[in-house]
Amino acid sequence: xxxxxxxxxxxxxxxxxxxxxxxxxxxxxxxxxxxxxxxxxxxxxxxxxxxxxxxxxxxxxxxxxxxxxxxxxxxxxxxxxxxxxxxxxxxxxxxxxxxxxxxxxxxxxxxxxxxxxxxxxxxxxxxxxxxxxxxxxxxxxxxxxxxxxxxxxxxxxxxxxxxxxxxxxxxxxxxxxxxxxxxxxxxx
Numbered sequence: 001x002x003x004x005x006x007x008x009x010x011x012x013x014x015x016x017x018x019x020x021x022x023x024x025x026x027x028x029x030x031x032x033x034x035x036x037x038x039x040x041x042x043x044x045x046x047x048x049x050x051x052x053x054x055x056x057x058x059x060x061x062x063x064x065x066x067x068x069x070x071x072x073x074x075x076x077x078x079x080x081x082x083x084x085x086x087x088x089x090x091x092x093x094x095x096x097x098x099x100x101x102x103x104x105x106x107x108x109x110x111x112x113x114x115x116x117x118x119x120x121x122x123x124x125x126x127x128x129x130x131x132x133x134x135x136x137x138x139x140x141x142x143x144x145x146x147x148x149x150x151x152x153x154x155x156x157x158x159x160x161x162x163x164x165x166x167x168x169x170x171x172x173x174x175x176x177x178x179x180x181x182x183x184x185x186x187x188x
Contacts, residue, residue, distance in 0.1 A: 022066035023056045028078050030166050033143075035067045035074070036060060041088045042070045045141045052137065052161030070144075077143065080177045083109035091140045100135035107149040110178030112171070114153045133159050143170065 021043065023036040031048030034056065046054035056062070064071065069087060076082035091101055099122045106121075107113055113121075115136070119128040136147040142162060148170040152158040160167035 021057070021060045022063040023060045024062060024064040024067045024071060026071045026074055028074065030162065030169055033074065035070050037067060037070065037090065039066050040069065041090050042067070042141060042144060043090050043092075045070075045074075045144055047142060047162035047166060049163065052142075074143065078173070080173065083174075083178065085144050087144065089141055089144055091145065093135070093138060093140070096131065097135040097138055100132050101139060101141075101145045104136070104139070104145050104147055104150065107146055109146075110174040110180055112149050112151045112180075115150055116153050118150060129153070137161055146170075149174075 020038060021036055022038050023034060023044075025032040025034055033048065034044065034046040034054055035042065036044035036056065044054060046052065073082055073085050073087060077085070089105075091098070093101065100118060103118050103121050115129040115132040116126045118132045118136075119126060124131070132150075136150055137159060139145050139147045139161070142148065148160060148162075148167045157164050157167050157171075
């Protein structure tokens with residue numbers, strides 16, 4: 001489930017102030033991840049470090065029970081037991097970002113594609129690869145929207161808000177569960 005709430009529709013990029021937002025920290029093999037949203041919906045997932053690490057905003061209430069489904073599914077993912085998430089994801093972004101994130105959700109578990117391929121799939125020229133990279137970097141729901149599955153055209157690991165070691169960890173996890181077939185990333 002992927003509900004589109006773009007900046008054009010909400011009037012701004014970010015969390016709508018009239019929605020109650022709950023948060024919790026979930027221990028993972030890459031460190032504690034911040035989750036924010038509510039029962040049945042997820043607005044934010046953030047790595048513990050890196051250039052895009054986020055902290056709870058004023059007005060958010062800490063409530064692990066409200067995010068039990070997201071926390072449970074994230075734990076199953078890291079245990080190698082879950083290859084797809086069954087949550088209502090509510091990222092906020094501009095129309096281009098929303099298109100990129102929707103396309104990233106279509107990348108199968110354990111497979112990779114290039115930034116240029118994402119551009120092509122959403123009807124943009126190859127020259128939009130950098131814009132796709134910027135949208136990937138702005139992804140408010142990493143892991144849930146699998147931006148870690150996007151690699152450079154030369155099959156290299158490039159750009160990742162949680163850091164390249166985290167990107168490598170996530171891909172290695174997926175490749176152990178489902179070894180890569182026809183994928184761009186040269187797994188060793």
